[in-house]
Amino acid sequence: xxxxxxxxxxxxxxxxxxxxxxxxxxxxxxxxxxxxxxxxxxxxxxxxxxxxxxxxxxxxxxxxxxxxxxxxxxxxxxxxxxxxxxxxxxxxxxxxxxxxxxxxxxxxxxxxxxxxxxxxxxxxxxxxxxxxxxxxxxxxxxxxxxxxxxxxxxxxxxxxxxxxxxxxxxxxxxxxxxxxxxxxxxxxxxxxxxxxxxxxxxxxxxxxxxxxxxxxxxxxxxxxxxxxxxxxx
Numbered sequence: 001x002x003x004x005x006x007x008x009x010x011x012x013x014x015x016x017x018x019x020x021x022x023x024x025x026x027x028x029x030x031x032x033x034x035x036x037x038x039x040x041x042x043x044x045x046x047x048x049x050x051x052x053x054x055x056x057x058x059x060x061x062x063x064x065x066x067x068x069x070x071x072x073x074x075x076x077x078x079x080x081x082x083x084x085x086x087x088x089x090x091x092x093x094x095x096x097x098x099x100x101x102x103x104x105x106x107x108x109x110x111x112x113x114x115x116x117x118x119x120x121x122x123x124x125x126x127x128x129x130x131x132x133x134x135x136x137x138x139x140x141x142x143x144x145x146x147x148x149x150x151x152x153x154x155x156x157x158x159x160x161x162x163x164x165x166x167x168x169x170x171x172x173x174x175x176x177x178x179x180x181x182x183x184x185x186x187x188x189x190x191x192x193x194x195x196x197x198x199x200x201x202x203x204x205x206x207x208x209x210x211x212x213x214x215x216x217x218x219x220x221x222x223x224x225x226x227x228x229x230x231x232x233x
Contacts, residue, residue: 021052024084031085054082060118064126064167066153072124072165077115080108095119123159124207126167128152145225151217157207165213167203168194172219178227182220 022033033051041047058078074095080086086108093101093116100119108114131150157163171192174181189201205213223229 066126074118
């Protein structure tokens with residue numbers, strides 16, 4: 001009897017080995033990840049092992065800081081409901097399946113709420129304008145007893161759909177008894193002194209495609225005669 005012909009090597013279908021993940025073991029304050037089988041590593045080679053795969057629900061948002069940035073950024077707020085801490089270290093950040101960068105995360109305890117960045121939104125452009133006034137350019141030394149500074153920032157939507165943007169901007173405040181500060185904003189901020197940080201304010205803006213939202217801020221400073229003001233908005 002003739003032997004049955006052997007299948008060609010390129011016709012053979014080999015099942016991929018299942019990825020093995022580590023099991024978490026907690027001993028008091030110590031955490032250990034234990035793999036079920038030993039791993040063989042050849043000389044001058046490296047092995048990459050998966051701890052686990054977790055899926056957590058997150059709430060995405062677009063944050064903008066026109067005072068410092070030219071573009072807005074996507075952030076996600078989530079609660080660690082995995083029942084175990086997420087260890088600190090470098091993480092690859094992907095949005096819509098595309099790598100947007102690497103970010104070092106701190107330890108995220110079980111049950112903790114955390115906010116992580118997921119890269120810039122290039123279609124949302126930001127700008128801050130410090131207008132001239134009677135005293136001169138922004139940041140000059142003034143020897144009069146009053147000063148008024150007009151500031152505005154814009155959020156421009158270059159995408160093809162409406163965007164909800166939370167814009168953050170610091171408002172001037174005084175820490176000296178002799179210096180009086182009055183600030184007005186149009187429109188008014190939706191939240192002030194965020195996270196108990198004085199002056200940190202936020203505007204919740206909905207910007208239509210091709211539109212630009214603008215916020216105007218006026219800062220008025222008064223101080224006693226004979227004193228000198230050194231101020232940079």
